[in-house]
Amino acid sequence: MSWSTIFCMIAAIILIVFSNPIVALFGKDVEMVVLASKALKLNALLFITFGFQMVYATLYLAIGKSLVGSILSLSRQGIFFFPLVVILPHLFGLTGIIFVQPMANLLTTIITIYFAIKINRAFVMEIPTNA
Numbered sequence: 001m002s003w004s005t006i007f008c009m010i011a012a013i014i015l016i017v018f019s020n021p022i023v024a025l026f027g028k029d030v031e032m033v034v035l036a037s038k039a040l041k042l043n044a045l046l047f048i049t050f051g052f053q054m055v056y057a058t059l060y061l062a063i064g065k066s067l068v069g070s071i072l073s074l075s076r077q078g079i080f081f082f083p084l085v086v087i088l089p090h091l092f093g094l095t096g097i098i099f100v101q102p103m104a105n106l107l108t109t110i111i112t113i114y115f116a117i118k119i120n121r122a123f124v125m126e127i128p129t130n131a
Contacts, residue, residue: 004051015044039098046105050076053105053112059119068115075111080104 015022019037027033053076061069071079081104088096088103 001052001055004055005048006051008048008051012044012047015047016041019044035094035098042098042102043105046102046109049105049109049112052116053108056112056116056119060115072108072112072115075108076104080107 019040020033023033023036023040026036053072057069057072059069060066060072081100084100084103085097088100090096092099
């Protein structure tokens with residue numbers, strides 16, 4: 001968990017600090033660079049939680065809880081992303097498009113926190129008290 005979080009934090013910092021030069025690699029239009037840089041920064045902010053999400057998704061899959069593991073694995077790019085990509089642009093236009101991935105990440109983080117608490121409590125209950 002620590003290593004994945006550290007990696008995601010470093011990646012997020014790099015993406016935030018260097019968002020303009022990174023985006024400028026794909027085009028020189030000033031409006032595009034400003035808009036895409038903003039989107040990249042928003043994505044990077046919530047990318048910090050990606051390691052946490054993947055560790056718990058993998059944990060659930062590893063202990064044979066395939067339904068929860070699959071839900072956690074599919075949440076970020078499927079379960080939340082697809083409905084948001086349809087709904088948010090209709091409600092907020094271009095701003096909605098920019099917020100699709102960060103919102104999918106946020107919702108996935110929230111559901112992961114719920115299942116992380118649940119599994120951590122289960123593990124604590126299984127530890128013998130006289131060990």
